[in-house]
Amino acid sequence: MFVRNCWYVAGWDYDLPPGKVIARKIIGEPLALYRRQDGGVVAIEDRCCHRHAPLHLGEIEGDCIRCMYHGMKFDPSGRCVEVPGQDRVPPRAAVRSYPTVERDNWIWVWMGDAARADPELIPFSIGPGDPDWDMRPNSLLFNADYRLVIDNLLDFSHLTYVHRKTFGGDIFAYTKPEITRLERGMRIERWVRNVPALNFTQHIMQGRYDMHLDYSVLMPCVFVMRFKVFTAGTAVEGPSDGELLLDTWTCQSVVPVNAEQCVYYFSWGAPKAAGQETSNLLAKGIYQAFLEDKEMIEGQYANIKANPDARMIGIAHDAAVNQMRILMEHAIAAEKTGIAAE
Amino acid sequence: MFVRNCWYVAGWDYDLPPGKVIARKIIGEPLALYRRQDGGVVAIEDRCCHRHAPLHLGEIEGDCIRCMYHGMKFDPSGRCVEVPGQDRVPPRAAVRSYPTVERDNWIWVWMGDAARADPELIPFSIGPGDPDWDMRPNSLLFNADYRLVIDNLLDFSHLTYVHRKTFGGDIFAYTKPEITRLERGMRIERWVRNVPALNFTQHIMQGRYDMHLDYSVLMPCVFVMRFKVFTAGTAVEGPSDGELLLDTWTCQSVVPVNAEQCVYYFSWGAPKAAGQETSNLLAKGIYQAFLEDKEMIEGQYANIKANPDARMIGIAHDAAVNQMRILMEHAIAAEKTGIAAE
Amino acid sequence: MFVRNCWYVAGWDYDLPPGKVIARKIIGEPLALYRRQDGGVVAIEDRCCHRHAPLHLGEIEGDCIRCMYHGMKFDPSGRCVEVPGQDRVPPRAAVRSYPTVERDNWIWVWMGDAARADPELIPFSIGPGDPDWDMRPNSLLFNADYRLVIDNLLDFSHLTYVHRKTFGGDIFAYTKPEITRLERGMRIERWVRNVPALNFTQHIMQGRYDMHLDYSVLMPCVFVMRFKVFTAGTAVEGPSDGELLLDTWTCQSVVPVNAEQCVYYFSWGAPKAAGQETSNLLAKGIYQAFLEDKEMIEGQYANIKANPDARMIGIAHDAAVNQMRILMEHAIAAEKTGIAAE
Structure with missing residues (x-):
């Protein structure tokens, strides 16, 4: 696996x-x-x-x-x-x-x-030592098959539910991102327009916003996303125009300890120019959100472990999840037969 | 199972x-x-x-x-x-x-x-919401095969030993009850005459008493008992005559979580007319007694789990235990072959 | 096993x-x-x-x-x-x-x-009740195959490394003892000459010393050692001459609970005539040292359990370890075939 x-x-x-x-x-x-x-x-x-x-x-x-x-x-x-x-x-x-x-x-x-x-x-990422970005690193142990965490990252519809207290945003479950297959993973991009701020930031951001999410998940387990927030209606052409209010990177890696556990290394940060308070808030928000993921995914893993052969019913949001699983299975099979995965 | x-x-x-x-x-x-x-x-x-x-x-x-x-x-x-x-x-x-x-x-x-x-x-029982009875509910987790708890309930000779501190009564191990096979379980009835009160009540009951125990154990795991205490020598004809000092119901259910654990739901209570203190005492007594059962049965289960094929030697007190086991095995086998258990 | x-x-x-x-x-x-x-x-x-x-x-x-x-x-x-x-x-x-x-x-x-x-x-040993020796008993649970503890006792080169804080003595890893095969075990003897005191005693012994260690390990799991310290250069002929500064016995037994755990019973003591402080110090020293062994051996056992078939590379210090393992395997095999082990 x-x-x-x-x-x-x-x-x-x-x-x-x-x-x-x-x-x-x-x-x-x-x-x-x-x-x-x-x-x-x-x-x-x-x-x-x-x-x-x-x-x-x-x-x-x-x-x-x-x-x-x-x-x-x-x-x-x-x-x-x-x-x-x-x-x-x-x-x-x-x-x-x-x-x-x-x-x-x-x-x-x-x-x-x-x-x-x-x-x-080695995938591209931005570390806490970057001169321009104030990345805040952390980690959590998940008692779960690491692939369930990768699945989680490939379907942001869960933001609406798992993260209703921290991120929220009903729109994530009701819209679909653009999905592109990469050589060793998936790229996922989406605009979320004219929405309130993420819940954990609403005490300082009370308006309406356009958000741009653009991330890659690369085999076996790296996630890197640029996440930007604009004044609603200003970023009409794309992420490079508009009134940019918040610009962030988050870099994450889900490392299998064994079949039953994984360590989740993650960071989130804004430009140093934005001031420490912004990155403090992001660091706190991501940690709370990943505790929410941990509870859900560990419960899911317990169910799967107790009954590994039970059937799963597919839905439309599984598209990227399924493609990534196939990529990984091909890579694992190719290694076993001695043929290069790339 | x-x-x-x-x-x-x-x-x-x-x-x-x-x-x-x-x-x-x-x-x-x-x-x-x-x-x-x-x-x-x-x-x-x-x-x-x-x-x-x-x-x-x-x-x-x-x-x-x-x-x-x-x-x-x-x-x-x-x-x-x-x-x-x-x-x-x-x-x-x-x-x-x-x-x-x-x-x-x-x-x-x-x-x-x-x-x-x-x-x-659904078996007959009396709940904490009953208008006439002051039933006090509680529960305990047992790390044991639930059938060992059913066994325990079907042989009250253990009151003399496991519950020597709480219930006591040497007579339980040296006398036998009347055992009747029911359609889905066992009924067990006995008189215990001219004995001291149960240990946990002796601070308020210092005399000699006749006791009447009448209970049913129904598949898979419900136990309901009416337990009455009379002034010794007064209840000569049966439980309906005599000088009734204490009248109680206890309703219990031993629910298998899986093969290795069960939850024990139980209540004990006297008529509301008897005053709260009586039911307070019963509630405390049964909880203490079931902690005694828990220690013994969990130790027994650990032995059985470590060596499941070791032989058991039967004794006379096993009569109801054995009959109930056979009833349950028949019911389980009947379900597997698709024939109704009833 | x-x-x-x-x-x-x-x-x-x-x-x-x-x-x-x-x-x-x-x-x-x-x-x-x-x-x-x-x-x-x-x-x-x-x-x-x-x-x-x-x-x-x-x-x-x-x-x-x-x-x-x-x-x-x-x-x-x-x-x-x-x-x-x-x-x-x-x-x-x-x-x-x-x-x-x-x-x-x-x-x-x-x-x-x-x-x-x-x-x-029953092997010879000296107990805490001995009239002449002030033996201080103790015990520890090891989460390890008991044979790993026996191995440990048969190769004192580990004193230099595992016990560098408590015993120390670089010389243990760089010299070899005399090894004699007994009927049911191994005898190991050595002189260590002109060395500092064991680390845990250096606050009261700052000179140079000759040390004599003479111990037997008997199947399946008893270790008894006489350990003596002399003024350096005085014990030229053998352990019976020289200026004896410290004379001790230590008696130990490593008892398998099952394949995965063992209880380590041990004592160390000096003659009662030497005063309580000496035996207090020995008792504290051996306990600290055995905590060091516990950490190392439990880590070793976790590795072996995770990968029981991985190869081990032999070194010269394994001589007594290997002989004892063979003795034990022969005894176990002999019992299985019904032939006496002795």
Whole structure:
């Protein structure tokens, strides 16, 4: 149920300060992460090849990590370079090392064939370190199959219901966006015109507005959206004209821990020029909204887990959800048969 | 392990105020319950037919309920009557609806073939709303196979041991009741003569007493008992003569959540004319006693679960237990082969 | 994965005061333990033969125990001697009784063929009740396969790493002990010369020391060590000469609850003549150190459980670990084929 040949987010950069070793589990595989002396991130199998002790309990020595059970030392490539008490290192003593890239304040780990780990495949996003945007990062654990969260992102009709307290907007359920299939995902765009502000902003925005939402969901699990709010009636031609009142980016990644859990990394922010209060409000709003998603999706997952073969009835809003599921199933099947997914 | 064609208690009526949706699981099936505008109880499958979201997170609209994931609306029969954003409702869009009856302050749900849901099959009981009796309702979750609780109710020799602190009475283990097989259960009756009061009442009853216990256990899981206490030696002919000091009813239902858990709904009460203090005492006594049962039965269930094939040695007190088990096995087998249980 | 024909520690003697019934699980089997009137320990199956109620909820009557569900009474041999309400005890009404011995303040239970329960097979140890030694007992639950704890004890190179804060001593990982195979285990002995004191004692011992460690690990799970510290350079011939600064015993037993958990019983102490402060310090040190082991071994076990077939790479320090594993596998295989393990 997982695409392997892709970049997964293993955390925000601030999760991994120099000198610290952290544990992560991605698509069921245990990882230990730490930084080399040059700051680069090492991601290795969190299981010593000797007696399977967890390497995240290890200690960093220069660019290497030492297992703190019996002292075997591994270099960033995963090769064992020292066995205390014996001169010779067994030739097969090694742990798996995973390619990593740090970009846009996310630590990306390639879980598949290392030879195919191309940083060009990392999706575009805007991180909390961006000079112009005040992105506020956060994360939540969902007790659910990660694909249910991807589904959720591909059908914004749920804003009307799940997020009636935070976002609201009856129009989301009664209109349809433009859906475009991309090479590795879906692009979804829509105008929502002459509506009240999102609920969590109505204490400061009491008028009528046009909103433009434009997002991509890329395999396996990255969501990036530009969301703009205009004075109603002014953005007649498209998102680049009109009286722009609020301009935001939100970047999100839904990372499968295993078949039953996922970590949701997300940020939302406005331009720094808009002042901190705007981004404070967005950060609070998205966190509340994602708690609403968490309750609904965890309940949905519990139902599916209890009765995995029960039939689902399709509706029109499922269009993008279904296309993305097919894309992912093709990619997973292609990896299994040894044929490249791209 | 469950009889389907029968009425199960889904809760006390006060568990379901108007405007609220509650979740229940009975014989492994998830239910969402709410009230129609006329107060009648709707019980439907707690799983939207679209993407399996839990309907107990939904919102009531008139007599209908709307799934708050993507907004599908269902009427009390479970039929989908609206899909936001599309004109046509898919013809098979529906969730299962279960027959319900509210009686004696219990909400009853029929888990089997709806065509056979005959309210006449609901057992007699006396509810907290009774004009003459001061019945005090309560409930407990047991981490055990519900049949172990039914067993427990069919053999009161355990009062001497499990309930030595609350009920006591050495005589229960050393005498036998009259056992009568009913069409759908067992009736058990006994006189216990010239004994001290039950332990939890001895601070106000220090004499010697005759007690009369007369109860029925009906498939799958209802227990109703009339319990009377007389001045010792006065009730020579039967429960209708003698110097009646305490007259009570207790109504109980043991509802399987699934194979491993059950909810125990119970009440005990005296006539209102006896004053509140009497029923206060009964309510406290039964709750303490059922905590004693819970500890014992959960320990028993843990043993059985760890070693389900270990042999049991029968004793004379098992007579009613064994007969009831056979009745239930026949009913379950009859349902499976499509032959009516009655 | 368990040797059956051996003595397992079921607890410290103070865990079982007269009149109390306690529950234990050893190699997956539930036991109820209590004391006869003469103080001797009875260990019986914690499952009544009637309806499988837990006997640890029972009550002691003289030398017998009564199941407090329906009152069946069992003598110390496990034979049912009374069924309340019937004259005849069913001939097969009995629970299993396990041989016990109390020695060195440990309660030992024989989990295998009772006919082979020879008290001579109980390993030597020194208990908290010893007249000369101030042994301080304690225990910890490990969520791990007990064999991983045995492995840990057979390779003290881990002192350098796991216990770097408490014990430390770089030399443990870089030197090797003398290993001798015993009939039912391993003996391991070593000198560590001209080193600082163990870390947790350095606030009172700032010099250089020679240390002598001499321990046996006996199947399935007993560890007994004499540990001595001398002024560096004085103990030239062996542990019996030299300027002895600290003389200690530690006795430990790792008892499998089931395949996934074990209870670690342990003590450490100095001669009473050395004063209480010394043994206070040892008790605190060993507890801290075993918390360090617990974290590492539980992490190791989680890795093994998640991926039981992953390969392990052997190193030189595994010598005693491997020999002990082979000894245990032979003993287990011999029991299965009906051939004596000894």
